[in-house]
Amino acid sequence: MSRTVFILGDTVEAWATGLYVRRVLDKLVDNVVIAPSAEHRTSEPSALVAPPQTKRFFSSLGLTEEILFREAGASFLLGAEIRAQETFTLAYGQYGVPANSVPFHHFWMRMMDVDAAAPFDHYSFGAELARSGRFVHPSPDPKRIESSFDYGYTLEGTAFGACLRAQALSAGVMQASAQDIEEVSPWLVLDCTGRESRGNWVSWPDLPESFSVDEEVSEEPSGNLSVYTVQRLADGVSICLHPRKPTVTRRLGISAGGECRTGRSEAPWRGNAVSLGGSACQLPGLHSPQFLLLHAQLDLLASLLPAENVAVDVVAAEYNRRATRMMDNVADFDALALTSLKKAGLWRYSAPSLARKAEQFVSRGRPVTYDDELYSEQDWIAAFIGAGFLPERVSPLALAAPLEAVERNYEGLRRAIVQAASRLPDQQQYLDHLLSIQQGAPNAV
Amino acid sequence: MQVRRIVIAGGGTAGWMTAAGLSKLLGPLGLDICLVESEQIGTVGVGEATLPHMRFFNRTLGLDERELMAFTNATFKLGIEFRDWARIGDSYVHPFGDYGPADQEIPFHHVWHRLHAEGRAGRIDDFSLPVRMSERGKFDFPSTDPDNLLSTFSYAYQLDASLYAKYLRRFSEANGVRRIEGRIMSVERNGDSGDIRALALESGERLEGELFIDCTGFRAMLIGKEMGAEFDDWSNWLPCDRAIAVACEMAGESVAYTRATARPAGWQWRIPLQHRTGNGHVYSSDCMSDDEAADILLGSLEAKALGDPKFLRFKAGMRPKQWVGNCVSIGLSSGFLEPLESTSIYLIQAGITALAELMPSGGVDTRDIEEFNRVMQLEYDRIRDFLILHYHVTERDDSDFWNYVRTMSIPDSLREKIELFRSRGVVQEYKDGLFLHPSWVAVYLGQRVMPQGRDPRADAMDEARLNEMLDLPAQIERKLDPCAAHEDAVKSYCKPRMAAPS
Incomplete structure (x- = not known):
């Protein structure tokens, strides 16, 4: 029997999946067929966030930075700017530096207690770069402050979709109609329609029942390319994204009755069909975990592909166990992000996983993470502090250090961050430089 | 307060x-x-016998390894040899390290599974540097260069x-x-x-x-x-509840691994230090008397016992x-x-x-x-599940003890793990927990749990890459040739603190 993989949907996720199967699993499948149809068509976002973890995904797809700039309107992304009662930069990378194995946020809390601390995100080089709109690639030298951050991309939705589609077709992915699918028995069906899959749908207690994309406006480029901004509205959330062009503002309605039912599939792999991306999981997604999840789901799927003489049920059960845990962990992060836009620190969570995380963080600044987390401990620490959750107690070891020395050390770090960032180019300049190199005419930066 | x-x-x-x-x-x-x-x-x-994690504890304390090893008469430990666990006559080493090359696209045991099925590869042990280092009685310190084969293992102590x-x-x-x-x-x-x-x-x-x-x-x-x-x-899952321990004089060269030999109602340890060998018999009192257990232990010592056996009870x-x-x-x-x-x-x-x-x-x-x-x-x-695995996945039916552990009901968490490996060679992964991927592979394969299927990506691997893999055992042997004998490595690194204590 020929091994034909059918991918349902005409979405960015579908084309990314097709390209992944051809690039990563090429010798294992005979045909990769994408079957878009009017029924499966969903409206694609005008801009997309690709957090740092997805760089490996793009690498496995054969999408170099050069291709992303040339064909997908990419800009460098350093994190999110959360506009709540106060503005907080949730940057990719490190905040402060630990001392004597004690994480930085304990020392920061200690300085806070005596009103001697700058805002938490002022101790992050990535956040400083993000705020100032500057950029360079991270230094490979771990001793340099310029090595302490990471970056992702903001992509122009339509261009990226076209790029993926062209790359996928060039790599051998074929197109078919929905009718074709009914005539051939596929080995594997990957549902990338972006629509809620059939079967039981599990909701999350700390997220709204539904949401909707109420409006998406594309305008002439404006604002800081290095961050996307998230802001609370009366009945939803506004997210502003900055690919090189245009600037895209999306308004999410998160009240009841939205067109998307928040939740995830109870069992995304059933029989020979696997739901991926939006088909497996619908989240308001303030931090746009779309590619983060898709990458993790595809890597997991690749590691559990059905083998000869093996009952599919066994690998499907393992896939479902791990994939659902990943989605639940991401949902927790999203719930925390929503909290950050509300009254800080007064939230009580119902999901035991998030409740424990919040309790431990508030109790003593301890980041709790579980199996199959897609966000790091550092991400969680910054997200909690950004959301206004401050530890009631700090590590006794942080208390043992002389306060004066603590203040002096971290004030030195903060100044070093500002100075190092001030020497770097504006992102637009840096991008112009890179693009000119690509076009064979380098400019000085 | x-x-x-x-x-x-x-x-x-x-x-x-x-x-x-x-x-x-x-x-x-x-x-x-x-x-x-x-x-x-x-x-x-x-x-x-210890695990490599102990080194990190000692390092946190700022202890001098040479001094500590000399004081405690310690030897290096690269893993544990299990004898007679799946069948009488079987032997395998659970190494403190990986199988396969330093860079792996997919877990190596899938590639080995294919090569073995095609008759192109023998034991998976030959693809593990720490296993071969143990078997050849050699020792060297791990490399910090991730491209070096000597970076594929860790070590602990027997002390x-x-x-x-x-x-x-x-x-x-x-x-x-x-x-x-x-x-x-x-x-x-x-x-x-x-x-x-x-x-x-x-x-x-x-x-x-x-x-x-x-x-x-x-x-x-x-x-x-x-x-x-x-x-x-x-x-009910770990029925051994007694242990008898006795040290004996050194017999032969000290080796860089602990030995665990299965016995009719449990198992026996052998831990070579610099100056003596520690021995013990762990058994189930439901299946064996203390006298019988002591006879088995004392009857199998390699050299003269140092002192009287010490009896322990536990649950x-x-x-x-x-x-x-x-x-x-x-x-x-x-x-x-x-x-x-x-x-x-x-x-x-x-x-x-x-x-x-x-x-x-x-x-x-x-x-x-x-x-x-x-x-x-x-x-x-998570440790419990790993330990139960050793007893449960056996073919032994030569005693009441082995019949019990082979057929007993096991925790669901372990049953799922075994089922997954048995069918498709997948090791269930977790973030927090002591024993990671290679440890599970060592015990599954060492105790004859051969997966029915494997990762299809192993079948898609091109011949050039497969040949690189097949050359690995020879590379390992070449890497080990210049390494010192374990005993010499211990002597040159840390001389014993004292004569054998009574």
Whole structure:
């Protein structure tokens, strides 16, 4: 029997999946067929966030930075700017530096207690770069402050979709109609329609029942390319994204009755069909975990592909166990992000996983993470502090250090961050430089 | 109440590791740490064989490895050899390291599965540098260069645990820990909170504190008898409940691995130190008498016994609440999972690390207690499954003991793991837990759990890459050729501290 993989949907996720199967699993499948149809068509976002973890995904797809700039309107992304009662930069990378194995946020809390601390995100080089709109690639030298951050991309939705589609077709992915699918028995069906899959749908207690994309406006480029901004509205959330062009503002309605039912599939792999991306999981997604999840789901799927003489049920059960845990962990992060836009620190969570995380963080600044987390401990620490959750107690070891020395050390770090960032180019300049190199005419930066 | 005074009840390995760890990690807090122990009460001296994690503990303390190894008469340990576990006559090594090359696209055992099925590869052991290093009786230190084959392993020690405790006592006392000689006669409790207020000693002295750490071993004087923490009995899954230990003179060269040989009602350990060999027989009293067990042990010693055999009784299991009120249990008082994979010292270390991370900055907080208990439960659960695996996946049917463990019901968490590996060669992964991917592969394959299928990506691997893999055993042998013999490596690195003690 020929091994034909059918991918349902005409979405960015579908084309990314097709390209992944051809690039990563090429010798294992005979045909990769994408079957878009009017029924499966969903409206694609005008801009997309690709957090740092997805760089490996793009690498496995054969999408170099050069291709992303040339064909997908990419800009460098350093994190999110959360506009709540106060503005907080949730940057990719490190905040402060630990001392004597004690994480930085304990020392920061200690300085806070005596009103001697700058805002938490002022101790992050990535956040400083993000705020100032500057950029360079991270230094490979771990001793340099310029090595302490990471970056992702903001992509122009339509261009990226076209790029993926062209790359996928060039790599051998074929197109078919929905009718074709009914005539051939596929080995594997990957549902990338972006629509809620059939079967039981599990909701999350700390997220709204539904949401909707109420409006998406594309305008002439404006604002800081290095961050996307998230802001609370009366009945939803506004997210502003900055690919090189245009600037895209999306308004999410998160009240009841939205067109998307928040939740995830109870069992995304059933029989020979696997739901991926939006088909497996619908989240308001303030931090746009779309590619983060898709990458993790595809890597997991690749590691559990059905083998000869093996009952599919066994690998499907393992896939479902791990994939659902990943989605639940991401949902927790999203719930925390929503909290950050509300009254800080007064939230009580119902999901035991998030409740424990919040309790431990508030109790003593301890980041709790579980199996199959897609966000790091550092991400969680910054997200909690950004959301206004401050530890009631700090590590006794942080208390043992002389306060004066603590203040002096971290004030030195903060100044070093500002100075190092001030020497770097504006992102637009840096991008112009890179693009000119690509076009064979380098400019000085 | 602000924690200022910590009282550790009991010395031994757990007590002195705790004293050393807390005095180092929490030194800047200026806590008053005292340890009470009695020379009249013997210690179990757990864990002559250790795991690589111990090196990180020692490094945190800033211990000098050469000095420590010399003091404890230690040898290097690259893994554990299991004999007769799946079938009588079988042998495999659970190495402290990987199978396959340093860079792997997919877990190597899938590639090996294909090559083996095609008749192109023999034992998977030949693709593991630490296994071959063990088998060839050699040793070298791991490389920090990730492209170097010598980066694919780690090592631990085989040491005299009672000397390790002495070494740590010296370290702890130099670090400000007060040692008090005495027997604990009673425990004073706070009537309102139920917390421990003080330990009353035979001498009449009272030891007051805000935090009490129970390192009294199986007696669990504080956590069990006083605080009433219940014990989850896991002996239905791990039925061995007795051990006999005896050292013997060295016979032949010392090797860099511990041996665990299956016996009719349990198994026997052999741990070569610099100056003697530690031996022990672990067995189920339901299936064998003490005399019979002693006969098996003494009858199989390689050389003259040094002293009389020491008999131990234990029950496999753990206390789900290892921290109750202001009392924390560390070591055997918190649980014991039998010595099969040398996990006792690791569990002590895990308890110390968790306690240091959760050390109250003011009074004891219930949230710290719950987190400590959650972390330790996870550690015990995952080690438990790994240990049960050794017994359960056997073909042996030559005794009541093996018939029982082969056919017993096992935890669902383990059943799922075995089913997944048996069908598709997938090792269920987790973030927190002691034994990782290569350890599970070693025991599954070593005990003849051959997957029915494999990762299809192994079948798609091109011939050039496969040939690189097939060349690996030769590369390993070439890498090992210039390595020193283990015994020479130990001698040149650290000479023994003393003649063989009685």
